[in-house]
Amino acid sequence: MTTDAEDFGPGEFLSANLVEGDSDVDASLRPGSLGDFIGQPRVREQLELVLHAARARGRTPDHILLSGPPGLGKTSLAMIIASEMGAAIRITSGPALERAGDLAAMLSNLVEGDVLFIDEIHRIARPAEEMLYLAMEDFRVDVVVGKGPGATSIPLEVAPFTLVGATTRSGALTGPLRDRFGFTAHMEFYEVDELVRVLQRSAAILGIPIAADAAVEVAGRSRGTPRIANRLLRRVRDYAEVRGDGTVDLAAARAALKVYDVDELGLDRLDRAVLGALVRGFGGGPVGVSTLAVAVGEEPATVEEVCEPFLVRAGMIARTPRGRVATAAAWHHLGLQPPAGAINQVHGVRAREDDTGTLFD
Numbered sequence: 001m002t003t004d005a006e007d008f009g010p011g012e013f014l015s016a017n018l019v020e021g022d023s024d025v026d027a028s029l030r031p032g033s034l035g036d037f038i039g040q041p042r043v044r045e046q047l048e049l050v051l052h053a054a055r056a057r058g059r060t061p062d063h064i065l066l067s068g069p070p071g072l073g074k075t076s077l078a079m080i081i082a083s084e085m086g087a088a089i090r091i092t093s094g095p096a097l098e099r100a101g102d103l104a105a106m107l108s109n110l111v112e113g114d115v116l117f118i119d120e121i122h123r124i125a126r127p128a129e130e131m132l133y134l135a136m137e138d139f140r141v142d143v144v145v146g147k148g149p150g151a152t153s154i155p156l157e158v159a160p161f162t163l164v165g166a167t168t169r170s171g172a173l174t175g176p177l178r179d180r181f182g183f184t185a186h187m188e189f190y191e192v193d194e195l196v197r198v199l200q201r202s203a204a205i206l207g208i209p210i211a212a213d214a215a216v217e218v219a220g221r222s223r224g225t226p227r228i229a230n231r232l233l234r235r236v237r238d239y240a241e242v243r244g245d246g247t248v249d250l251a252a253a254r255a256a257l258k259v260y261d262v263d264e265l266g267l268d269r270l271d272r273a274v275l276g277a278l279v280r281g282f283g284g285g286p287v288g289v290s291t292l293a294v295a296v297g298e299e300p301a302t303v304e305e306v307c308e309p310f311l312v313r314a315g316m317i318a319r320t321p322r323g324r325v326a327t328a329a330a331w332h333h334l335g336l337q338p339p340a341g342a343i344n345q346v347h348g349v350r351a352r353e354d355d356t357g358t359l360f361d
């Protein structure tokens with residue numbers, strides 16, 4: 001069940017993306033109810049109301065979109081929604097729904113009240129998406145049989161269900177799809193005290209003795225992300241078991257984080273590479289995200305969905321209409337003197353997480 005550091009590619013182990021070996025541990029650490037779900041007070045309250053009202057009316061809740069960077073708890077929330085409603089959950093993902101028929105098969109198997117969870121819903125193929133519109137709105141689909149002039153469309157009833165969609169890029173969703181969700185939950189990065197609670201909960205489940213100050217240290221370097229907090233906890237435990245008596249104290253936590261190349265802000269190698277390219281390669285920007293991605297040898301989507309939201313939140317990068325710009329804080333973080341024109345840190349500005357969010361529009 002445990003994962004060794006060797007399973008991770010370079011710079012990968014801090015990424016919030018799910019990597020091999022995570023899934024088992026993720027599953028055992030997943031909160032099982034809304035009460036168990038730490039942080040996200042706004043989303044929790046909104047969801048509580050939606051679910052409560054639906055239960056009181058004896059209806060299935062409205063369709064729900066969960067949006068936010070990887071590892072913040074979207075899948076966990078989808079499962080919680082189903083269990084709070086006492087419903088079964090069927091799980092699929094945008095990329096798996098390549099043909100409309102794939103979706104029709106899923107939909108026709110639904111039982112009244114079921115939760116259909118579509119992860120990475122922004123990657124759903126167009127024909128399936130169009131079928132989904134009708135299913136979400138009218139609980140029916142039109143299945144087209146045959147081709148050309150002889151093709152007929154057969155209407156098919158779908159049991160009333162709740163669609164829960166998850167996306168790391170709500171800006172990439174088409175308007176018509178977004179409009180059919182009755183409620184969108186925007187997940188925010190977690191505060192340090194919330195991550196401390198996540199860590200204490202996980203440590204208790206996994207039987208890891210961890211000192212309070214060590215938990216604060218790890219939480220502060222987890223990029224606001226529970227999945228990363230849990231992953232760092234396991235790495236710190238490895239260190240404490242091999243080099244110490246198994247207790248995670250502050251010294252062990254700090255030493256382990258150093259071994260794994262996690263800096264004081266929790267930035268990993270890829271984050272630092274992006275900042276480095278922006279600052280050293282492009283004089284601080286503005287530069288387009290795809291150019292940046294090429295410079296660090298990564299997929300644009302990874303830079304945009306995994307690195308950038310946190311760098312914006314940390315006040316290191318600003319999104320402008322002309323491209324990404326390094327803030328003075330980014331220059332300082334790399335130990336460099338910012339040029340006279342560098343924009344000041346944008347601390348306190350809660351950048352929106354979807355890619356429509358620019359600081360200057």
Ligand SMILES: Nc1ncnc2c1ncn2[C@@H]1O[C@H](COP(=O)(O)OP(=O)(O)OP(=O)(O)O)[C@@H](O)[C@H]1O
Nearest residue numbers: 026029030037038070071072073074075076226227
């Ligand atoms: N609010 C929370 N309280 C406690 N643990 C949490 C919370 N949110 C997430 N976690 C932990 O983080 C792990 C990752 O969460 P989850 O898989 O739900 O993220 P996700 O947003 O679906 O990520 P992805 O975008 O990669 O699918 C969970 O297994 C759980 O251990």
Ligand SMILES: [Mg+2]
Nearest residue numbers: 074075076119
């Ligand atoms: Mg998920």
